[in-house]
Ligand code: PRT
């Protein structure tokens with residue numbers, strides 16, 4: 236059971252952010268007994284509990300105040316925020332720090348042989364993505380109507396499979412696009428991992444612990460520059 240007096244931090248259980256999230260806590264002097272199977276991990280030397288979940292759940296857990304802090308990619312954070320706002324819900328949280336890992340970009344890509352000179356060329360095109368809200372915001376800003384094809388995975392194969400004529404997906408090295416015969420044509424969002432805090436006030440002891448962690452994170456990041 237989670238103890239309300241202990242600081243609750245949500246982080247990705249397994250995936251691209253998990254190792255570096257764990258490493259960050261370690262560098263801040265937080266000792267944790269990680270058991271790969273467990274949902275909750277406890278710190279031995281500080282009043283901190285770690286909730287290990289899928290990254291998609293982390294923004295909501297922070298917005299709803301179920302956890303105190305979360306480490307999450309800005310792409311997932313902003314996608315969830317836009318989704319809630321468009322559903323008429325209020326979204327509140329505090330952005331504490333942009334972190335030095337999890338860097339990637341959300342980009343539009345088209346088949347290599349498709350002629351492309353600007354985003355206008357995607358007018359009324361069907362675009363496959365797992366980020367419908369970030370895509371919609373970008374296309375609205377550009378004034379280009381398009382059709383959605385929502386996929387939670389395998390987005391990069393959508394054009395070959397005949398499901399869509401373009402995609403909007405995360406890119407880091409570009410190797411996945413290359414391997415699927417796609418060409419990156421627009422970067423619509425630049426992302427890094429970040430540390431967020433719930434909007435509702437923490438009690439003074441918990442807040443003092445958050446401040447201490449933040450100072451240590453700043454120290455760790457400065458040392459790596
Ligand atoms: O299981 P869970 O839901 O927790 O994990 P997940 O599978 O949804 O996410 P995961 O672990 O793949 O990614 C977590 C976060 O890492 C993302 O939300 C981003 O903030 C960040 N990140 C950084 C990336 C990448 N780089 C990345 N390259 N997330 C995904 N990718 C994928 C991309 O979707 C594409 O399939 O990697 C492929 C492209 O990589 P390149 O190097 O070939 O361009």
Ligand code: ZN
Nearest residue numbers: 289290291292
């Ligand atoms: Zn996910």
